[in-house]
Amino acid sequence: MVEPRKKALVVYESYFGNTRKVAEAVGVGLKERFDVTVVDVLDAEPSPGEVGLLVVGGPIHAFSMSRAATREEAVKQARALGVPVVPHTLGVREWLEQLEPSTTHLPAAAFDTAVKVGWFTVGSAAGAELSTLKAKGYDAQVRPQHFHVKDVDGPLLAGELERATEWGRVLAETVGG
Numbered sequence: 001m002v003e004p005r006k007k008a009l010v011v012y013e014s015y016f017g018n019t020r021k022v023a024e025a026v027g028v029g030l031k032e033r034f035d036v037t038v039v040d041v042l043d044a045e046p047s048p049g050e051v052g053l054l055v056v057g058g059p060i061h062a063f064s065m066s067r068a069a070t071r072e073e074a075v076k077q078a079r080a081l082g083v084p085v086v087p088h089t090l091g092v093r094e095w096l097e098q099l100e101p102s103t104t105h106l107p108a109a110a111f112d113t114a115v116k117v118g119w120f121t122v123g124s125a126a127g128a129e130l131s132t133l134k135a136k137g138y139d140a141q142v143r144p145q146h147f148h149v150k151d152v153d154g155p156l157l158a159g160e161l162e163r164a165t166e167w168g169r170v171l172a173e174t175v176g177g
């Protein structure tokens with residue numbers, strides 16, 4: 001009998017649309033082995049449900065995951081640029097706080113988007129996301145990953161979407177969907 005394909009859930013937080021694009025590109029890579037759902041953190045349930053892999057991604061805000069004040073600032077800046085964005089009542093930090101712990105060591109991975117300064121990424125949201133996932137019993141599969149934008153509102157640097165798809169493909173292979 002053919003085993004049904006495992007499911008993967010990708011939860012993202014985004015203001016200017018860059019992290020959403022990365023989440024969707026990661027989903028393309030995961031699709032080779034998983035049935036993938038990509039969902040905005042504002043619409044995500046606090047339980048991942050019957051999935052074989054959970055991926056979480058958000059922008060670096062003030063060196064880590066967003067907070068209420070940085071979210072307000074991001075919404076303000078996005079609106080000033082004419083980007084359609086709804087007020088964010090929570091980000092991945094708060095969603096992860098509410099997330100149901102895993103008793104089965106569900107495979108998980110985390111990424112963020114950031115402005116690259118020279119060769120450096122200033123801060124990390126992905127590291128903090130993954131630490132929270134691990135503290136809740138999830139099983140980290142790969143190292144946290146940064147994807148880079150040119151400026152606060154983007155665009156993503158050349159090749160980042162392709163890199164995100166490749167990261168998703170390797171992640172899917174590692175987990176073995």
Ligand SMILES: Cc1cc2nc3c(=O)[nH]c(=O)nc-3n(C[C@H](O)[C@H](O)[C@H](O)COP(=O)(O)O)c2cc1C
Nearest residue numbers: 014015016017018019059061062063113114115152
């Ligand atoms: C309030 C605020 C704080 C930020 N702080 C940082 C930071 O500490 N390090 C960094 O690399 N990028 C920082 N950024 C840039 C964001 O990472 C960038 O806006 C994000 O990657 C864009 O993703 P989005 O289009 O999905 O919102 C900040 C942006 C905002 C709006």
